[in-house]
């Protein structure tokens with residue numbers, strides 16, 4: 442389908458909902474386990490029919506409190522945009538290592554650029570990740586005058602992207618995907634608000650310039666690499682921001698850990714995007730929404746490509762429990778922290794544990 446979101450207006454939000462402190466606590470802050478990852482159809486996200494939107498919000502709530510992961514179909518990112526970006530990623534990763542290393546992320550003051558194979562160690566107990574990556578932050582779409590979100594609050598994470606020389610079309614393709622994925626991301630906060638029994642507009646003033654870091658990732662097949670103990674595609678981890686929108690190719694290898702410790706395969710489903718919650722949301726909901734550990738092991742025998750986009754709240758938002766996630770007599774699990782300070786600390790820790 443063409444972009445679901447282009448020019449689409451969200452239906453008016455019902456601001457009469459009264460937050461009910463503790464409502465979600467009894468039912469939702471449980472260690473529920475799961476054996477599969479739900480697939481949710483986003484077709485009703487723009488329905489003017491309040492009942493359909495609220496049915497969708499209930500499905501999202503179930504996925505968020507029980508699994509922390511779900512697939513979405515009818516996500517609106519055009520297939521042609523995805524294909525162009527993956528073709529660009531393949532061309533980029535095929536460049537000589539010394540050319541890619543000119544943009545080494547370890548030399549960047551704002552976490553932008555290239556991460557080499559084994560240049561990152563996401564699980565600190567591991568021996569390096571078997572992927573290479575290319576990271577960008579917000580940049581206006583070619584021809585657009587939009588100002589950079591988080592320019593004021595992003596601190597060391599804001600600032601310019603870096604782009605490889607001599608790859609015509611790379612930047613345009615990647616930014617086209619980035620903006621399509623941002624459009625998709627923007628529809629989720631009103632749905633998450635409904636899922637949390639908060640007024641649909643509750644996140645609006647907290648997500649005006651939502652932070653979004655995007656990565657192109659390339660995982661060589663494990664079998665073709667000299668793999669040491671503790672080396673997999675990406676070590677077990679949780680994501681840092683509110684939620685992640687992940688496109689993955691058909692190689693497979695993404696696994697999600699349930700609360701019994703079992704790794705569940707997030708098998709590639711054509712035409713879907715994987716959505717998973719991150720630690721900002723776990724902190725913000727005092728663990729009502731789950732930030733679930735995941736990892737990648739590429740045993741497919743083929744090269745694997747994926748594109749995660751990490752969608753956060755504005756960096757100056759203080760993450761203290763959302764009212765429906767509080768209950769009398771219960772002490773929140775986490776110290777309040779500003780969203781940007783939290784992400785920066787996690788990024789610094791990641792790169793401190795990785796090879797320069």
Ligand SMILES: O=C(O)CCC(=O)C(=O)O
Nearest residue numbers: 658680689695737747749
């Ligand atoms: O490549 C994938 O499927 C997952 C990537 C991931 O978990 C991440 O970058 O945080």
Ligand SMILES: [Fe+2]
Nearest residue numbers: 678679680735
């Ligand atoms: Fe992740």
